[in-house]
Amino acid sequence: MGTIKIGLGQFFCLTVLFELGTALVVNLGMESGRDAWLSILVGCVAGLIVFTGYAYLYRKHPDMPFTAYTRQLLGKYIGTPVAILYIILYINLAARDLRDGSTMLAMATMHNTPLFILSTLMLLSGAYVLHKGVEVLSRTSVVFALVVMLIGLFGTIMLVLSGSINLHRLLPVLENGLQPVLVSVAHQNYMFPFGEMVCFTMLMPYLSSVKKGPWVIAAGILFSAILLSFTMALNISVLGEDIVERSPLPLMPTISKISISDFIQRVDIFVVMVLIIGVFFKMAVFFAAALVGISELFHMPFRRMLYPCALIILFTSMLDARSFTEHLDEGGGLLYLVYPFFMLVVPAVLVVMAAVRAHFSAPRPG
Amino acid sequence: MNNMKLMNKISVFPALLLALLPLLLLTGCWDNVELNRRAIVSGVAIDRGPTEAEKYRLSFQVIVAEEISGENARGISPVAMYTGTGRTMFEALADASRQTARFLSLGHVRVLVVSEELAREGIKDILDVLERESDTRLTSLIFIAKGQPAHELMSTMTVFSKIPVNDLVEKLETTSKQFGYNFRMEVDDVIRGVQLTGGGPIINGVFTSGSREGADTNDNLKSISPKNILRISGLAAFKDDKMKGWLDGDAALGTVLLHNKIKEFPVVIKDKEGGYLSFNVYQSQVTLKAAVTDPEHPVIIVKIRQQAAIKESANSLDLTSPEVLEGLSEQLTGETIKQIKAAIASAREFKSDYLGFGQVLQRTHPRGWKQVKDHWEDIFAACEVQFDADAVIRHTDMRSNSFQINK
Numbered sequence: 001m002g003t004i005k006i007g008l009g010q011f012f013c014l015t016v017l018f019e020l021g022t023a024l025v026v027n028l029g030m031e032s033g034r035d036a037w038l039s040i041l042v043g044c045v046a047g048l049i050v051f052t053g054y055a056y057l058y059r060k061h062p063d064m065p066f067t068a069y070t071r072q073l074l075g076k077y078i079g080t081p082v083a084i085l086y087i088i089l090y091i092n093l094a095a096r097d098l099r100d101g102s103t104m105l106a107m108a109t110m111h112n113t114p115l116f117i118l119s120t121l122m123l124l125s126g127a128y129v130l131h132k133g134v135e136v137l138s139r140t141s142v143v144f145a146l147v148v149m150l151i152g153l154f155g156t157i158m159l160v161l162s163g164s165i166n167l168h169r170l171l172p173v174l175e176n177g178l179q180p181v182l183v184s185v186a187h188q189n190y191m192f193p194f195g196e197m198v199c200f201t202m203l204m205p206y207l208s209s210v211k212k213g214p215w216v217i218a219a220g221i222l223f224s225a226i227l228l229s230f231t232m233a234l235n236i237s238v239l240g241e242d243i244v245e246r247s248p249l250p251l252m253p254t255i256s257k258i259s260i261s262d263f264i265q266r267v268d269i270f271v272v273m274v275l276i277i278g279v280f281f282k283m284a285v286f287f288a289a290a291l292v293g294i295s296e297l298f299h300m301p302f303r304r305m306l307y308p309c310a311l312i313i314l315f316t317s318m319l320d321a322r323s324f325t326e327h328l329d330e331g332g333g334l335l336y337l338v339y340p341f342f343m344l345v346v347p348a349v350l351v352v353m354a355a356v357r358a359h360f361s362a363p364r365p366g
Numbered sequence: 367m368n369n370m371k372l373m374n375k376i377s378v379f380p381a382l383l384l385a386l387l388p389l390l391l392l393t394g395c396w397d398n399v400e401l402n403r404r405a406i407v408s409g410v411a412i413d414r415g416p417t418e419a420e421k422y423r424l425s426f427q428v429i430v431a432e433e434i435s436g437e438n439a440r441g442i443s444p445v446a447m448y449t450g451t452g453r454t455m456f457e458a459l460a461d462a463s464r465q466t467a468r469f470l471s472l473g474h475v476r477v478l479v480v481s482e483e484l485a486r487e488g489i490k491d492i493l494d495v496l497e498r499e500s501d502t503r504l505t506s507l508i509f510i511a512k513g514q515p516a517h518e519l520m521s522t523m524t525v526f527s528k529i530p531v532n533d534l535v536e537k538l539e540t541t542s543k544q545f546g547y548n549f550r551m552e553v554d555d556v557i558r559g560v561q562l563t564g565g566g567p568i569i570n571g572v573f574t575s576g577s578r579e580g581a582d583t584n585d586n587l588k589s590i591s592p593k594n595i596l597r598i599s600g601l602a603a604f605k606d607d608k609m610k611g612w613l614d615g616d617a618a619l620g621t622v623l624l625h626n627k628i629k630e631f632p633v634v635i636k637d638k639e640g641g642y643l644s645f646n647v648y649q650s651q652v653t654l655k656a657a658v659t660d661p662e663h664p665v666i667i668v669k670i671r672q673q674a675a676i677k678e679s680a681n682s683l684d685l686t687s688p689e690v691l692e693g694l695s696e697q698l699t700g701e702t703i704k705q706i707k708a709a710i711a712s713a714r715e716f717k718s719d720y721l722g723f724g725q726v727l728q729r730t731h732p733r734g735w736k737q738v739k740d741h742w743e744d745i746f747a748a749c750e751v752q753f754d755a756d757a758v759i760r761h762t763d764m765r766s767n768s769f770q771i772n773k
Contacts, residue, residue: 108500112397168725172732240558243497252500253554259505262535266473266503 005208008216010138013145014285015200015220016227020148021282022100023193023228025251025275027235027244031184034170034241037233039184044225046185047194048218050344053351054201055214060354062210066201067293070346073353080297082346087293089342090199091309094286095316096331098123101279102317103324104249109272119317122276126284127310131303134206134288137281144277151270152227155255156234158264164238164257191335193228194221195343202289248324249275287313405468406431408445409477409531411516412455412492414484420451422492424458425517426470427531434528443583444528447521455495472501477531478553479509479572481516482602482609490560490607496553504554507535510602510609512573521582522574522596530596534572537598547619548598549627559604564742565719566604568621571612573597605718613712620709623702624668624721626652633674635697637681644678645698648760652706654726657752661734665750666723670702672757679762682771691759699755710751719746 029036029043061069067086071079102118110118129137159165174181200217207213235250238257244250249271256268290309295302321327406429413423426448433444448470450462463470478496480489496502511519524533541548548570559567574594580586581594601613601621613621622628633645650672657665674695676685684690713721724742728735738745 110397111500168729171729175728175732239554242561243554243557253497253504256504257552257554262476265505 004133004135004206006135006138006206007208008212010135010142011207011213012216012220012223014138014141014203014281015197015217016224017141017145017148017278017281018200018285019193019197019221019224020227020274021193021278022097022104022275024148024231024278025104025249025271026100027247027250028192028228028232029184029189030245031187032180033175033245034236035174035181036184036236036244037170037229038173039181039189040225040229040232042181043185043189043194044222044229046190047197047225048221050190050195050347051197051214051218051221053347054198054204055218056351057201057347057354058204058207058214059210060358062207063205065203065205065292065296066198067297069354070350073350073357083293083297086342087290087297090202090286090290090293091312092316093196093199094283094290095313095320096327096334097279097283097286098313098317099320099327101275101283103327104275104279105272107324108249108252108275109269116318119314122279122283123310123314123317126280126287127306129284130288130291131306133302134203134292137284137288138206141281144281148274148277151274152231155258155267155270158258158260158267159234159238159254162258162260165234167237169237169240170233187332187336191339191343194225195339197221198343198347199286199289201347202292203285248328283313399469399471403468404471405429405466406471406474408474408529409479409520409534410472410475411479411481411511411518411520412484413481413516414487415451419453421453422455422458423449423451423517424455424462425449425520426459426462427520427529428466428470429529443523445530447517447582449517455492472499473503475502475506476535477507477509479511479516479519480569481511482513484516485510485569485602485604485609488607489556489604489609493553493557493560493607497557502553505552507538508551508553508556508569509534509572509598510569512571512600512602512612514573518574518578518581519572519596522594523582523584523586523592524596525587525592534596534598537596538570541598545632546598547601547622547628547631549622549625559720560607562719562722563724563739564746565722565724566606566608566610568604568613568625568720569602569609570598571600571602573599603712603716603718603720605716605720610716610718611712613709616705616708617712618709620702620705620707621713621721623650623652623670623706624654624709626650632677633698633701635694635701637683637694637697639681641681642678643676643681643683643694645674645759646677647672647674647698647757649673650702654723656723656727656730658727658731658734661727661731661737662745663749664727664731664734664738664745665752666726667752667754668706670699670706670753670755670757672698672702672755673760674698674757675760676762679768680770681768684767684771685762686766691762695757695759698757698759702757703753703755706753707751714747717743717747719743723749 029039032039057069067083070082074082098119101122102115105118106113106115129140204213231251235244235254238254239250247253251271252268255271258267259265291302291305294305321330407426408429409427411425415421415423428446428448430444430446432438433442448462448465450458452458452461459470497504522530524530526536527533538548538550551570556567556569574581575597576594578594586593601618602609603611603613629650631647633647635643637643653669655667655669657667679685709721713719719742723746
């Protein structure tokens with residue numbers, strides 16, 4: 001570790017693409033109805049608070065990934081199993097995102113292509129980039145962040161010009177009070193996508209600046225939250241609350257409403273591009289986190305476990321559920337019951353341990 | 367040396383394999399259907415079949431690409447119509463597909479026409495497939511065939527486009543400026559309309575006028591006056607997903623004004639001496655608000671702002687006087703208020719809040735809305751409507767007074 005350093009700009013782009021990931025195209029936060037955009041922002045604040053915990057751990061151990069300091073803080077006998085659990089978590093998350101992505105692609109455009117082929121192709125592209133190294137992944141993210149931004153800008157301008165936006169559909173704000181927003185945050189939004197930042201604890205040792213790094217990532221989280229919130233508000237103002245709630249991929253029908261003089265139309269393929277880019281980065285970051293963990297824990301080269309790991313991800317994603325509905329249902333359960341343990345409880349324990357240790361080992365005056 | 371050779375032998379084979387692998391992947395998408403295997407559907411007509419097994423009768427207007435442009439034109443009809451029946455829309459599509467040599471491609475459907483019979487029975491069952499299917503577009507326009515089978519609208523030759531559906535779409539865009547009141551009504555507008563509490567969507571009406579004989583052949587166009595003409599007129603008013611009746615004239619225009627969907631339209635008013643004046647309204651903004659002191663008795667405030675120009679004034683009015691213009695602009699707003707009142711009266715007659723008054727209340731006063739949501743129909747039938755109208759006549763076009771004034 002520590003030989004490769006990744007610049008702050010690249011980390012920012014990687015964070016943004018990771019956060020946008022699948023969240024940009026799905027109906028995020030719709031539990032709170034037309035206030036979904038609000039619950040995303042509230043979820044982001046919660047996510048940032050959680051992230052300060054991760055940042056604290058990073059500041060204490062700037063050269064170690066998460067799996068290394070669990071052992072240092074919890075001891076060898078508790079720390080190692082916990083580290084292994086985290087590696088499994090990352091593999092699971094990568095597999096779930098792969099399944100999300102391939103099924104959405106199959107739903108949106110490629111009806112006849114077998115899921116297995118879609119998954120394999122998407123995973124191979126990710127594995128190839130990681131074969132080249134994490135720094136290649138982060139450099140790729142700069143290019144694709146630009147592409148996603150341009151598509152977003154284009155889509156927004158075209159929607160405004162085609163007159164499909166009706167801001168009345170966002171009203172009334174907070175019809176049922178704050179409660180549905182908070183329920184949605186508690187059920188989903190602080191975890192998805194913001195809590196998933198836990199995997200960045202594995203990549204933060206690559207940061208080129210210990211001091212500024214966490215700030216840049218936090219800025220990336222905030223920026224992506226604003227984009228997500230804006231996109232959801234756009235979806236609702238174009239389609240109305242009900243249609244968004246019932247669409248697994250509301251961005252598709254939203255963008256398909258673009259029609260300028262019957263000339264510029266059918267641009268929904270852009271959404272498919274955004275979907276592929278998002279899934280690619282989300283999966284690749286989880287994949288990278290798992291690989292960094294394995295190589296650190298078992299002292300083996302980063303690349304050796306790349307293809308075995310890819311196979312595990314591929315088959316986990318294929319076998320995880322029979323139908324997409326089952327997959328989503330399972331995801332909801334995991335989000336509510338399992339992930340908080342990894343994303344909140346364990347890091348919280350570690351933060352406390354690190355703070356206690358810092359307190360007692362600090363040189364005392366006198 | 368020997369070593370090098372061995373290395374080469376080992377690495378050439380996998381390299382070759384690797385080079386061949388992309389060939390498998392780059393042949394194209396799994397799902398691709400080449401253009402010459404597709405039949406592009408431009409419009410779909412949905413009729414109610416006679417029995418449960420043939421509940422939906424779908425007629426597809428398919429573009430015959432060679433006839434539209436290309437050297438291979440055979441002088442046959444530029445579009446062809448195929449009809450399929452089934453218990454569901456999807457089955458009917460498959461039934462029609464079997465009659466064609468190519469895949470019916472629904473990605474470019476511009477118009478959907480639903481027969482009045484089916485609309486009166488309820489349209490909610492047909493909407494599901496339209497929004498669920500990823501090929502069809504939400505931007506397709508929906509029409510109701512006024513008093514005739516929907517498939518007749520798909521089989522009428524038109525003058526201004528080889529593809530009849532395109533003619534219909536162009537007509538929709540010009541109608542609102544020519545004393546018409548129809549506006550773009552797309553699939554998602556209808557879906558949102560169906561879900562309006564106590565209300566429903568409004569959908570454009572379409573019909574053919576003239577003799578149906580030979581309407582589906584080029585004979586229709588051979589004489590100077592086409593025998594059969596596609597026409598857009600009337601608004602079908604719905605309660606939930608069931609059609610209740612037609613709106614015409616003032617009531618229809620008022621309804622569209624209340625939706626603020628029409629920005630430019632002509633108006634004719636009667637002046638005091640019994641003649642008529644024509645205006646063109648260039649800018650029209652209608653906004654709705656609800657003043658709520660007691661949710662059981664909300665007051666809907668209709669705010670109208672219009673800018674107009676005089677187009678025709680064949681009388682001896684002194685149009686150089688601002689007072690006269692002021693008087694005329696009052697008559698103009700009076701006309702608009704009359705239309706909106708007619709619209710509200712019809713909506714109350716159909717007992718359907720397709721005007722969206724409930725939504726206005728929900729937006730401005732969500733708490734009050736929750737109290738009255740369940741019995742909104744009763745409140746809608748009785749609630750007070752106030753008007754706040756203002757119109758400006760910007761100019762009198764190229765002349766001030768009419769030549770008749772000097773007589």
